[in-house]
Structure formats: structure tokens, C-alpha cells
Amino acid sequence: MKGKVLSLGAAALLAGGAFLLSGQTNSANAQDLLGVSFIDNVKPYLEFRPRYEYVDVDKSGNKEANALTIRTKVGVKIGTVLGVQGLSAVLEAIDVSALVDDYAPQKAGYETVLDPDNTRLTQAYIAYSLGNYAFIAGRKYVAIDDHRFIGTVGWRQMPQSFGVLAIAGKPIQGLDFLLAGIYERKGITDTPEDWSRGKVLNADWQLDKMPIILDVNYKVIPQLRIKGFAYLLTDIHNTYGIKASGKVDLGGIKVSYLGEYAKQTDPYENDNRDEKPDVDTDYYRLKVGASAMGFFANVMYTYFGDGDVNKKEPGFSTPLATLHKFDGWSDQLLAGAAGGFDYGMKEWCISAGYKNPTIGKLMIAYLTFDSDKDPGTIGKSIGSEIDALYAKKLTKRLSFLAKAAWYDADNGYYTGGNLKGDKDVTKYWLQLDYKY
Incomplete structure (x- = not known):
């Protein structure tokens, strides 16, 4: 659970910290020193997707699966990187947590639902448009x-x-x-x-x-x-x-x-x-x-x-x-x-x-x-x-x-x-x- 909290906290910083990185602060920052903002035109986004899934396979020998999971997605779209026109980036992280985990692979002996606990950086890329x-x-x-x-x-x-x-x-x-x-x-x-x-x-x-x-x-x-x-x-x-x-x-x-x-x-x-x-x-x-x-x-x-x-x-x-x-x-x-x-x-x-x-x-x-x-x-x-x-x-x-x-x-x-x-x-x- 501690790892989950830390990962979600890092994801929250990914979105919330974007406002600071874009120069929206009263203190001195990189833009003041270098004359250019590292990133600009920042748009954070967020998704919560709870889902219940039930699975019953006849005569399989496994118990029926009951899975209640939630997907938490936190991301940020960066419109301009290093002040270069056309250079953009996207960062995104997803956490999947099981609230009810009566399913494989979370527990043996149950039917499978392919939504195990997991946290991942799902997107991290730069794009240049010309x-x-x-x-x-x-x-x-x-x-x-x-x-x-x-x-x-x-x-x-x-x-x-x-x-x-x-x-x-x-x-x-x-x-x-x-x-x-x-x-x-x-x-x-x-x-x-x-x-x-x-x-x-x-x-x-x-x-x-x-x-x-x-x-x-x-x-x-x-x-x-x-x-x-x-x-x-x-x-x-x-x-x-x-x-x-x-x-x-x-x-x-x-x-x-x-x-x-x-x-x-x-x-x-x-x-x-x-x-x-x-x-x-x-x-x-x-x-x-x-x-x-x-x-x-x-x-x-x-x-x-x-x-x-x-x-x-x-x-x-x-x-x-x-x-x-x-x-x-x-x-x-x-x-x-x-x-x-x-x-x-x-x-x-x-x-x-x-x-x-x-x-x-x-x-x-x-x-x-x-x-x-x-x-x-x-x-x-x-x-x-x-x-x-x-x-x-x-x-x-x-x-x-x-x-x-x-x-x-x-x-x-x-x-x-x-x-x-x-x-x-x-x-x-x-x-x-x-x-x-």
C-alpha cells in the first residue's frame, strides 16, 4: 500500500507540478535566468475509471471471478518545449488498483481478469511538427x-x-x-x-x-x-x-x-x-x-x-x-x-x-x-x-x-x-x- 501511495503521489506531482514548470510562480526560475521557459502551454489531464467485472467459466474448476478495480490516469500535454516552436511532449502515468481482488492473477483458484495491480509510465514522448x-x-x-x-x-x-x-x-x-x-x-x-x-x-x-x-x-x-x-x-x-x-x-x-x-x-x-x-x-x-x-x-x-x-x-x-x-x-x-x-x-x-x-x-x-x-x-x-x-x-x-x-x-x-x-x-x- 505504501508503494501505491508513493506512486500516486508522484503521478499527482506530474500534473500539479506542470503549473510550476511552466513558469507560473512569483519566484525566480529558469526562464528568468535563461530567457526561455523549459516548457509552456501546459495542459494537465486526469481520469478515474472504476470497473466491476464478473467471470464465470463452466466446469473450469476455478471459482467465479469478482474484480473491482480502479484506473487512475494522470498526464500532462506540453505544447512547447525549450521555447522551440513545434516541439511538444506528453507525459502520462497510470495506476491500476484492485479494491476487490477475487480473481487471478491476484489470487489463485479464481477465473482470470487481466487487470492486476500495476503502476506504469504509460506515455513519455516528444514530437516535432514541421x-x-x-x-x-x-x-x-x-x-x-x-x-x-x-x-x-x-x-x-x-x-x-x-x-x-x-x-x-x-x-x-x-x-x-x-x-x-x-x-x-x-x-x-x-x-x-x-x-x-x-x-x-x-x-x-x-x-x-x-x-x-x-x-x-x-x-x-x-x-x-x-x-x-x-x-x-x-x-x-x-x-x-x-x-x-x-x-x-x-x-x-x-x-x-x-x-x-x-x-x-x-x-x-x-x-x-x-x-x-x-x-x-x-x-x-x-x-x-x-x-x-x-x-x-x-x-x-x-x-x-x-x-x-x-x-x-x-x-x-x-x-x-x-x-x-x-x-x-x-x-x-x-x-x-x-x-x-x-x-x-x-x-x-x-x-x-x-x-x-x-x-x-x-x-x-x-x-x-x-x-x-x-x-x-x-x-x-x-x-x-x-x-x-x-x-x-x-x-x-x-x-x-x-x-x-x-x-x-x-x-x-x-x-x-x-x-x-x-x-x-x-x-x-x-x-x-x-x-x-
Whole structure:
């Protein structure tokens, strides 16, 4: 507890001390002596996010999980550093504390909730803007597109962040790009799950063997945006893909669409593995949605290619994605999406809801999962799931969320030779989120 108090006190100084550092004091300071302020245009921010999570896994042998956790985020955005126009910085710390800790990894014998006690410097980076370009160095959140391949995992109390050296820009009208090298990964826990079947995600990447991110977007017309990408992950795989998306207004009914294809091959660089992985698989996703007068509905089909079980080659995988956002909120497909489905996976997701500032947002989704190839020892049907959500902004700064997931297992699926998703799962969440 003493360590928690000290860490929270340091976080409070991070925000409160920003006012002093910006020169808002009557005593002599660095600005008086040097004629320049170290930092200026300082904007502190704060978030408190308490959440209750319940997990029940049928016939698992573990007790039901009851987790009441709170996320305390303290940060500061510094608009000007050393008086240099265009040079800015961000510092942020997060503390996750368990108020009710009847869950693993806090206690053995309970179901898992991946929100253990933790305190971390989540963001610490500098950025330099010059015209239509920005240069970034340091630890920060990286959220690309809709988080399908690389995201922040912001649903968990401790988000995912990366150490990056990056350049982003808009060289011409309608075109923007991101080119980044990753030299560090901080997952949602200090000992993240080893989704990659090696120990590469638990270690920092080398500066000379860092994963490379290239993301290019071009707005062809207001109704069409094309994206090309290459995510070259050391020790894991290279992913190359293309995506087309857009929205069309049909007389009051707004129709959205998305089509995405990606191919995975051997990684361009091998660092922490004894042998270079042999990867040859693909993925695609199709989605159509419509909205009118507050009502909305979506249909999405997702395909994950299989691997070669005999050669222990993994299927298509997205280990750096915000996985909770996809493939069901119960997270029963998470291990396969992150590490690869041995026999592939085909998913249908149908969702519908209503959104109104007065009432809030209500949504329900139905998902089905099947293996692409026949596993032989079990059937192709993995299972199905129903997800439900209600969200409401209570005040300008305070919001409420209630969410539930019911996973109905059938045969489950194999990933890395291990059977997953073969047990029924029920999860509930209640959350408040205050931001200042």
C-alpha cells in the first residue's frame, strides 16, 4: 500500500507540478535566468475509471471471478518545449488498483481478469511538427485504423503502449502516412501472454532489429478511402495488406462498407528464435452497415487463414491488436486471433442498436465461429456468442457503461496444438469513467 501511495503521489506531482514548470510562480526560475521557459502551454489531464467485472467459466474448476478495480490516469500535454516552436511532449502515468481482488492473477483458484495491480509510465514522448509532418520519439499509444492489427487495448485498465521512432505526414491533399519503428512493447500486464509461441513479445525489440510499421491512406473521393499497409514484426511475421472503406448517404440512410485483405509471410528479421518461423497464410474481412434516425445495424464476415499443423506453422494472427474489440467480448477467440488458428477460423457478426444523446447507446450482437478446415478430432463448429451493451454520458465529464457477454461453446478450436474455447463463459461489466 505504501508503494501505491508513493506512486500516486508522484503521478499527482506530474500534473500539479506542470503549473510550476511552466513558469507560473512569483519566484525566480529558469526562464528568468535563461530567457526561455523549459516548457509552456501546459495542459494537465486526469481520469478515474472504476470497473466491476464478473467471470464465470463452466466446469473450469476455478471459482467465479469478482474484480473491482480502479484506473487512475494522470498526464500532462506540453505544447512547447525549450521555447522551440513545434516541439511538444506528453507525459502520462497510470495506476491500476484492485479494491476487490477475487480473481487471478491476484489470487489463485479464481477465473482470470487481466487487470492486476500495476503502476506504469504509460506515455513519455516528444514530437516535432514541421509543416505537414510530425516526428515522434518515445513511449506512446499507437492506434492504427480500427485497431484490427495494432491498437492500444484500451479496454483493459492498463493499456498497451510502444516505444517508437516515427514520422507521420500529409505530403499531398488526401494522402497521409505513418512510418514507425518499434523498439519496445509494454503490454496490458508486465508479463504479457506469450501469444507468438516464442518469447519475443515478452522482451524489448532491439533497435537494430525493430518491427517496422508502414501505413498509407488515400482519400480517393469522399465516399472511398484506400489503405495500404505493411507490418513487419521481428520474430513473428510480415503482414502486407490493402483496405477500402467509405460511407454513402442514400437520402437519409447512411451506408458504410469495408473490405480488407492481408497476407502473412516469414518475418523479415529473426532475433530471439532458434529457427525462423515459416509463415504462409492470409486473412480478409467484409463489413456492411446502415444507420438512420439513431438506429444502426452491421453485418461482418471475418476469415483467418490456417497454418500447417504438421510443420507447426501458425495460422494468420494479430498479436498487437486490440483483440477485445473483435471476435466477441468474452475473449474466448482471443488466443487464436493473437497466436493463429491451427485450422483457420470463419466468423459472422450481426449487430444492431440505437443511439440517442438523451437515452444513450444500446447495442446487441450475435456471433458465430467455425474452423475453416476440419480438425478431425473435433467438429468444425467452434461456438457462438451474444454480446450486449448500454452506454450513457451522464455529465460532460462522467460516463456509464454496462456490458455483458455470453459465449456458448461447441467444439472449440486449436491454437499451437492446444484446445481453446471449449467451455461456456459468462461475463458482466459495470463501469464509470470520469475525465478531466
